[in-house]
Amino acid sequence: xxxxxxxxxxxxxxxxxxxxxxxxxxxxxxxxxxxxxxxxxxxxxxxxxxxxxxxxxxxxxxxxxxxxxxxxxxxxxxxxxxxxxxxxxxxxxxxxxxxxxxxxxxxxxxxxxxxxxxxxxxxxxxxxxxxxxxxxxxxxxxxxxxxxxxxxxxxxxxxxxxxxxxxxxxxxxxxxxxxxxxxxxxxxxxxxxxxxxx
Numbered sequence: 001x002x003x004x005x006x007x008x009x010x011x012x013x014x015x016x017x018x019x020x021x022x023x024x025x026x027x028x029x030x031x032x033x034x035x036x037x038x039x040x041x042x043x044x045x046x047x048x049x050x051x052x053x054x055x056x057x058x059x060x061x062x063x064x065x066x067x068x069x070x071x072x073x074x075x076x077x078x079x080x081x082x083x084x085x086x087x088x089x090x091x092x093x094x095x096x097x098x099x100x101x102x103x104x105x106x107x108x109x110x111x112x113x114x115x116x117x118x119x120x121x122x123x124x125x126x127x128x129x130x131x132x133x134x135x136x137x138x139x140x141x142x143x144x145x146x147x148x149x150x151x152x153x154x155x156x157x158x159x160x161x162x163x164x165x166x167x168x169x170x171x172x173x174x175x176x177x178x179x180x181x182x183x184x185x186x187x188x189x190x191x192x193x194x195x196x197x198x
Contacts, residue, residue: 002119005053011043015055022097027051027104049110052101056117060124063087071128079129081174084149085167088156092163099157122146148173 017035018027025031027048029041036043044050067086071079091098105114122145133141151173156166 001123002116004057004120005050007054007057008043011054012058014040014043015051015058018051019094019097022100026100027055027097048104049113052104052110053113053117055097055101056121059087059090060121062090064124064128066090067128071130076129076131077174080125080145081170083125083128084152084170088152088163088166091156095157095159098153102153102157118146118150122149125149144177148177 014032014036018032018040021031021035025034029047032040032044032051041047044054046053063083063086066089067079067083070082074082104110105117119142122142125145126141131138131141148170152166152170155161155169156163161169
């Protein structure tokens with residue numbers, strides 16, 4: 001598991017304060033100072049990338065916390081769906097900030113930060129969903145979910161996409177993954193049941 005960025009109540013509070021200013025000023029030192037005071041930028045010495053990584057981590061934690069009460073009664077795939085749906089609900093009204101965060105992470109200089117953010121989010125979802133795999137499927141599950149999550153977030157970030165449309169998109173992606181899994185199982189069963197060549 002990848003270690004999280006620095007966490008503190010002060011950093012969390014500053015992120016909540018800066019969000020309304022990101023639409024106009026971006027993930028910048030100016031936005032942070034306007035929102036949380038002249039010395040607030042000291043909380044994020046890595047500037048934009050530092051703020052965005054902390055923001056993604058904060059959203060991960062809030063996603064897991066909010067979804068936790070309903071997960072126990074659900075099956076694994078439904079838990080994954082609930083967690084991602086919760087993430088979208090938490091980000092309601094933050095599309096501009098999310099788009100600007102995605103732009104920061106898309107910069108080549110921030111490629112490592114972007115990879116860490118995706119890996120931590122996907123791992124948080126699988127861990128909260130109760131996945132206990134420890135074999136090669138640990139990697140394949142996370143790779144597949146990373147693709148589903150990224151596609152869903154990109155779809156949701158479109159200003160014209162409603163929450164209902166984004167959830168319908170997510171459901172289609174999860175259904176595709178389910179069909180691929182069933183096909184793979186059938187193919188593997190067929191392969192291993194073939195008689196050995198004489």
